[in-house]
Amino acid sequence: MERLLLQVISRVVRRGTLSVTLASGRRASFGDGTGIPLAMRFTSVQWQRRVCLDPELALGEAYMDGGLIVEQGDIADILALFMAQVGLAVPSVSAKLFMKLRFLFRRLAQFNPxxxxxxxxxxxxxxxxxxxxxxxxxxxxxxxxxxxxxxxxxxxxxxxxxxxxxxxxxxxxxxxxxxxxxxxxxxxxxxxxxxxxxxxxxxxxxxxxxxxxxxxxxxxxxxxxxxxxxxxxxxxxxxxxxxxxxxxxxxxxxxxxxxxxxxxxxxxxxxxxxxxxxxxxxxxxxxxxxxxxxxxxxxxxxxxxxxxxxxxxxxxxxxxxxxxxxxxxxxxxxxxxxxxxxxxxxxxxxxxxxxxxxxxxxxxxxxxxxxxxxxxxxxxxxxxxxxxxxxxxxxxxxxxxxxxxxxxxxxxxxxxxxx
Structure with a gap:
């Protein structure tokens, strides 16, 4: 799962400078070395798995519950880095699947009597x-x-x-x-x-x-x-x-x-x-x-x-x-x-x-x-x-x-x- 998570992040972060420390202590770097250096750390294997499978939902949950710690910069910097990769990021297969399912059921989620x-x-x-x-x-x-x-x-x-x-x-x-x-x-x-x-x-x-x-x-x-x-x-x-x-x-x-x-x-x-x-x-x-x-x-x-x-x-x-x-x-x-x-x-x-x-x-x-x-x-x-x-x-x-x-x-x- 570590390798899959690193692949997911590498498909998203093409520009900028991001260091990620995994729960095992392994550290990896992403981006092209430009911009302000940022760093974040996962505190457990469970949070790594959840973020890997469904980043749209789990990234915020990980930050809320202490599963993701920002060590350099702040969460706004991290989100700016991820969300600015317009036209460069390649969503994972699971992320695409969750997106399609959510679009399919969006009218049910927005049913507001x-x-x-x-x-x-x-x-x-x-x-x-x-x-x-x-x-x-x-x-x-x-x-x-x-x-x-x-x-x-x-x-x-x-x-x-x-x-x-x-x-x-x-x-x-x-x-x-x-x-x-x-x-x-x-x-x-x-x-x-x-x-x-x-x-x-x-x-x-x-x-x-x-x-x-x-x-x-x-x-x-x-x-x-x-x-x-x-x-x-x-x-x-x-x-x-x-x-x-x-x-x-x-x-x-x-x-x-x-x-x-x-x-x-x-x-x-x-x-x-x-x-x-x-x-x-x-x-x-x-x-x-x-x-x-x-x-x-x-x-x-x-x-x-x-x-x-x-x-x-x-x-x-x-x-x-x-x-x-x-x-x-x-x-x-x-x-x-x-x-x-x-x-x-x-x-x-x-x-x-x-x-x-x-x-x-x-x-x-x-x-x-x-x-x-x-x-x-x-x-x-x-x-x-x-x-x-x-x-x-x-x-x-x-x-x-x-x-x-x-x-x-x-x-x-x-x-x-x-x-």
């Missing part, structure tokens, strides 16, 4: 709220930021994301009824209520997020303009002038796309506008990474546009704009990972060391997928009829400027401690 959807959401989003406060921005935006400049801070980039989305939603008059599908901790909905004059209904399947969103609305005096519910979007009554969904579509599942867009079309008024912001894959339909599906986002799937657009067409909706954000999420995840690791001792007190390694692996592998494996963000703007959206995109910059002025007006003033 109402009850299962709520269970899947609770798995990730009902974690201790203190965890997310340690690495997200102040507004708890748990989705891709929009970096207008390379040196922009995470908080400013997340604010720019909300502004950019709001601009595309064309809030051309006050009191537009707005649905936020998968509202998270309420940041997007509260932004629209405060700065765009919207009347927002936010729906989530997370008890933890619902409580935070409602508290924030009350604290900011927006409870009458922003109502949050524990509700499936499929059960939400309409109609709505505007519909927004940020970072929720990844949880719908490929077998539910027709149902999702049919519901959006049903809820949207004739002159309404919808904006769907989702992670996407650039290389066509695929599968959810099995480690991510097991430990982080059960039931989740990152779609290709070729899977999404036909469902939009079948729902009778017009695609009025598509924008692709490429490395924005890589930079977002990098900022999250750095913040998370700066607070790793606090996270360990909330959970344990295994959880810390699991979450670090999740953030690092996600970042490298956006840097090296064709992951991106798409923002699809939708309408029920032609002529609702201006013919050119100049309105987006104009709306962003107006929203920025509103943000300044609503920015709280400085207060002394204790006030």
């Amino acid at each position: 109402r009850e299962r959807s709520q269970q899947n959401v609770a798995h990730h989003y009902d974690l201790d709220g203190r965890l997310y406060s340690l690495f997200l921005d102040a507004d708890r935006q748990y989705s891709c930021a929009y970096f207008e400049r390379p040196d922009q801070t995470l908080d400013d980039a997340q604010l720019a994301k909300k502004r950019h989305i709001a601009a595309k939603l064309l809030f051309d008059r006050p009191d537009l009824a707005t649905l936020d599908i998968g509202c998270g901790w309420g940041g997007m909905g509260l932004y629209l209520a405060e700065n765009a004059g919207a009347r927002v209904t936010g729906v989530t399947l997370s008890q933890e997020q619902l409580g935070v969103a409602r508290n924030r609305a009350n604290e900011r005096g927006l409870a009458e303009r922003a109502a949050f519910r524990l509700q499936d979007y499929r059960d939400t009554p309409g109609p709505f002038d505007r519909i927004v969904s940020v970072g929720m579509f990844e949880h719908v599942g490929v077998g539910h796309y027709d149902e999702y867009f049919a519901r959006v079309a049903e809820l949207l008024t004739d002159d309404g506008v919808a904006l769907i912001h989702s992670i996407g894959r650039s290389e066509g339909p695929g599968i959810t990474n099995p480690w991510i599906a097991k430990y982080i986002f059960p039931g989740g799937y990152i779609p290709a546009l070729s899977e999404v657009l036909p469902a939009i067409e079948r729902a009778g909706l017009y695609v009025t704009d598509i924008e692709i954000l490429r490395l924005h999420y890589a930079e977002t995840l990098k900022a999250w990972r750095e913040r998370f690791l700066a607070h790793r001792e606090e996270v360990e007190r909330l959970y344990d060391a295994r959880f810390v390694r699991m979450f670090e692996f999740y953030l690092a592998s996600s970042e490298m997928a956006f840097r090296h494996q064709g992951m991106m963000i798409f923002q699809v703007q939708l309408a029920r009829r032609e002529g609702v959206v201006p013919m050119t995109r100049g309105y987006i910059a104009e709306a962003e400027a107006a929203l920025k002025a509103m943000e300044t007006r609503h920015r709280p003033g400085l207060r002394l401690a204790g006030e």
Whole structure:
């Protein structure tokens, strides 16, 4: 099995410099000697066997459970090395077999009726709220930021994301009824209520997020303009002038796309506008990474546009704009990972060391997928009829400027401690 594992690694690592120490003490080197030298060590024969047979699942498990120790560099460096071998790596026979089987059964894994959807959401989003406060921005935006400049801070980039989305939603008059599908901790909905004059209904399947969103609305005096519910979007009554969904579509599942867009079309008024912001894959339909599906986002799937657009067409909706954000999420995840690791001792007190390694692996592998494996963000703007959206995109910059002025007006003033 040692020899087979070394063959598997040699088929993957063609560039870079990697040293691997096996449980027997044997050491082998891989790559072409370029880049930063990295080193890792297996602690048991059992972990070597598991990683050899199913690296997509077992590599993360080995790191979580101490079966793989990074001795030079960190796990983000190791994952960057593996995932950057685009066009060079040759998957093993067993890896190809597991991939084919997972693709064959992917619709079953992504079957998300109402009850299962709520269970899947609770798995990730009902974690201790203190965890997310340690690495997200102040507004708890748990989705891709929009970096207008390379040196922009995470908080400013997340604010720019909300502004950019709001601009595309064309809030051309006050009191537009707005649905936020998968509202998270309420940041997007509260932004629209405060700065765009919207009347927002936010729906989530997370008890933890619902409580935070409602508290924030009350604290900011927006409870009458922003109502949050524990509700499936499929059960939400309409109609709505505007519909927004940020970072929720990844949880719908490929077998539910027709149902999702049919519901959006049903809820949207004739002159309404919808904006769907989702992670996407650039290389066509695929599968959810099995480690991510097991430990982080059960039931989740990152779609290709070729899977999404036909469902939009079948729902009778017009695609009025598509924008692709490429490395924005890589930079977002990098900022999250750095913040998370700066607070790793606090996270360990909330959970344990295994959880810390699991979450670090999740953030690092996600970042490298956006840097090296064709992951991106798409923002699809939708309408029920032609002529609702201006013919050119100049309105987006104009709306962003107006929203920025509103943000300044609503920015709280400085207060002394204790006030």
